[in-house]
Amino acid sequence: MNTRYDVVVIGAGPAGLMAGWVCARAGLSVLMVEKDKQVGWPVNCAEAVPGRSFEKIIRPRPAWIKTQVERGRLVAPGGRYFDLKYHKAGYVLDRLRMEQDLAEEFKASGGELACACRAENINIKGERFNTLSLVTNGNNVEHVTADIFIAADGVEGTIARTAGINNRYSLDETESLLQYQLAGVNIEKDMLEFYVGNNIAPGAYAWVFPCGEDIANVGLGMQCDSNRRLKVSAYLEKFIKNRFGKALIVRKSGGTCPRYQGRRILARGNLLVVGDAARVLDSLSGAGIVNALLSGQIAAGAAIAFVKKEIKTIRELHDLYPRQFLDIKHHELTMYLKIKKFMVKLSDYELDDLVQALDEYFVEKNLDSFNPVIIILGVIKKRPRLIKMARHLFYKR
Amino acid sequence: MLEIYQEKCIHCGGCITLCPTEALLLLEDKLTCDEELCLLCGDCVIFCPVEALELACEYQV
Ligand SMILES: Cc1cc2nc3c(=O)[nH]c(=O)nc-3n(C[C@H](O)[C@H](O)[C@H](O)COP(=O)(O)OP(=O)(O)OC[C@H]3O[C@@H](n4cnc5c(N)ncnc54)[C@H](O)[C@@H]3O)c2cc1C
Numbered sequence: 435m436n437t438r439y440d441v442v443v444i445g446a447g448p449a450g451l452m453a454g455w456v457c458a459r460a461g462l463s464v465l466m467v468e469k470d471k472q473v474g475w476p477v478n479c480a481e482a483v484p485g486r487s488f489e490k491i492i493r494p495r496p497a498w499i500k501t502q503v504e505r506g507r508l509v510a511p512g513g514r515y516f517d518l519k520y521h522k523a524g525y526v527l528d529r530l531r532m533e534q535d536l537a538e539e540f541k542a543s544g545g546e547l548a549c550a551c552r553a554e555n556i557n558i559k560g561e562r563f564n565t566l567s568l569v570t571n572g573n574n575v576e577h578v579t580a581d582i583f584i585a586a587d588g589v590e591g592t593i594a595r596t597a598g599i600n601n602r603y604s605l606d607e608t609e610s611l612l613q614y615q616l617a618g619v620n621i622e623k624d625m626l627e628f629y630v631g632n633n634i635a636p637g638a639y640a641w642v643f644p645c646g647e648d649i650a651n652v653g654l655g656m657q658c659d660s661n662r663r664l665k666v667s668a669y670l671e672k673f674i675k676n677r678f679g680k681a682l683i684v685r686k687s688g689g690t691c692p693r694y695q696g697r698r699i700l701a702r703g704n705l706l707v708v709g710d711a712a713r714v715l716d717s718l719s720g721a722g723i724v725n726a727l728l729s730g731q732i733a734a735g736a737a738i739a740f741v742k743k744e745i746k747t748i749r750e751l752h753d754l755y756p757r758q759f760l761d762i763k764h765h766e767l768t769m770y771l772k773i774k775k776f777m778v779k780l781s782d783y784e785l786d787d788l789v790q791a792l793d794e795y796f797v798e799k800n801l802d803s804f805n806p807v808i809i810i811l812g813v814i815k816k817r818p819r820l821i822k823m824a825r826h827l828f829y830k831r
Numbered sequence: 832m833l834e835i836y837q838e839k840c841i842h843c844g845g846c847i848t849l850c851p852t853e854a855l856l857l858l859e860d861k862l863t864c865d866e867e868l869c870l871l872c873g874d875c876v877i878f879c880p881v882e883a884l885e886l887a888c889e890y891q892v
C-alpha cells in the first residue's frame with residue numbers, strides 16, 4: 435500500500451466497485467479498502483434488479499444471473515392478486531459472483547484492493563479532507579492521502595459521519611428485514627412475488643424471489659416498533675409455513691431498509707458519498723443496487739474530471755456529483771417515499787381494494803411499463819375513496 | 832449490559848447507524864459494543880432481525 439493515491443474508495447459493494455473500476459479504467463491511481471476478508475461476502479440482499487435500468491448502467495454477464503424474471507405478482511391480504519408482465523422485467527443476480535468479477539476487473543485495470551482493511555475516520559486539513567486512517571490486521575493503523583475520497587460503506591455509513599455529514603435515521607424510519615434462502619420449494623421460476631398485509635408484514639411486505647428451479651430468496655420486512663411483541667422471525671416463519679408448508683433453510687440473511695427522510699447530503703468538499711451510505715435506496719421497494727451502481731458511476735466521472743484538472747473548484751465537482759445524480763433520481767426517490775408513507779397507512783381492507791383496482795386498471799390499459807405516479811392516479815380515479823388517503827402524496831410534504 | 836450473541840449476528844450493519852452514541856462497531860469478524868458509550872437505549876435490540884442483541888439486565892439503577 436502506498437501513502438498517496440488519486441482516489442481512495444471506502445467499501446467494495448456495488449457502489450464502491452463501480453466507482454473504483456471506472457476511475458481505474460481512466461488511468462487514475464485508485465485504492466479500494468474493504469473491511470471484510472472477501473469481496474461480496476456476506477450477501478445480505480434479495481438480489482433482484484429491474485432489467486432495463488440495470489442494463490443501462492452495466493451489461494450483465496450470464497454468470498451474474500441466477501434467473502431472468504418476466505412477471506411480478508402482488509398478493510393482497512385476502513389472497514387476491516394482480517400480475518404485471520413484461521419482457522426482461524428483471525433479474526435475480528448472483529451478487530457474490532458479480533462483485534468478485536467487478537473486483538477482478540478493477541484490479542486488471544490497475545486498481546489496488548485491500549481487504550480486511552477498515553477505514554476508521556477521515557481528517558480535514560484546511561478546506562479539504564486529506565487523510566484517511568485505516569485499520570489493517572485488527573490493530574495496525576495506517577494513513578493514506580488522496581485528491582478524492584469516495585465513501586461507499588453501505589448502510590453503516592460511518593465515514594460520512596466522521597466527516598460531519600449526518601446520515602442517521604431513527605427506529606421509526608427503519609425496517610427489520612430477514613431472509614431465508616429456501617431449497618426444495620414450489621415456485622414459478624420467472625416470477626417475483628410480493629405479499630402485503632398488516633398481519634403478514636406490518637409496514638412492509640414479504641417477498642419470494644426465484645434463484646433457480648426450486649430455490650428462492652424468501653424474506654420479509656417489518657416496520658420497527660418497540661410495542662410490537664412478535665419478532666420479524668415469527669412473521670417470516672408464519673409466512674413460509676402458509677406459502678410453502680415445509681422447506682429447507684439454506685442460509686439466513688437480513689438487514690435494514692432505511693426510509694431516509696432528512697435532507698440528503700451526498701458530498702462534502704472532496705468527499706463523495708455513494709450508494710446506501712448516501713441513503714439513496716428506494717424506500718418503497720427497498721431496492722438499492724441500481725442506485726448504488728449509478729451513484730458510483732457518476733461520482734467516478736466527477737472524480738476523474740477533478741483529478742485530471744478538467745475542473746478546478748469543489749463547486750464544479752459538486753455540479754457533477756451529486757448534482758447529475760440527483761437530477762436523474764431526486765424526483766423518483768421522493769415520489770417512492772411518499773407512496774410508501776401512503777401505503778403503510780392502508781388497512782388490510784384497503785389493500786385488498788387497492789390490489790383489485792390495480793388489476794382492473796392494468797387489464798384495461800394493457801400497460802407494459804411501470805410509472806408509479808400514472809398508475810396511482812389511474813387507480814384513484816377508480817377508487818375515489820382512496821383519494822383522501824392519497825392527498826398527502828401530492829400536496830403535503 | 833448489552834449482550835451480543837456473535838454466532839447469531841449476520842453482519843448486516845443495520846444496528847450501527849441506529850446507535851445514538853456510535854457505541855457499536857462492526858469489525859471484519861465480530862460486532863463490538865463500547866460499554867462506556869452505550870446508553871442501554873435498546874434501539875439496536877429492537878431492530879436486530881436475528882435477535883443477536885439483548886439487554887441483559889434492564890433498568891438496573
Ligand atoms: C435483506 C435485504 C434485501 C435486499 N434486497 C434487494 C433487492 O432485491 N434488490 C436491490 O436492488 N437491493 C436490495 N437490497 C439493498 C441492497 O442490498 C443495497 O442497496 C446495496 O447493497 C447497496 O450497495 P452499496 O455498495 O451501497 O453497499 P454495500 O453493498 O452494503 O457495501 C458496502 C461495503 O462497505 C464495506 N464497509 C463498510 N464500512 C466499511 C469501513 N469502515 N471500511 C471499509 N469497508 C467498509 C462493507 O463491508 C461492504 O462490503 C436489499 C437489502 C437487504 C438488507
Ligand code: SF4
Nearest residue numbers: 840841843844846879
Ligand atoms: S443488527 Fe443484529 S445481525 Fe445486524 S449487525 Fe447488528 S447485531 Fe448483527
Ligand code: SF4
Nearest residue numbers: 850869870872873875
Ligand atoms: S443499546 Fe442503544 S446505546 Fe447501547 S449499543 Fe444499542 S443502540 Fe447503542
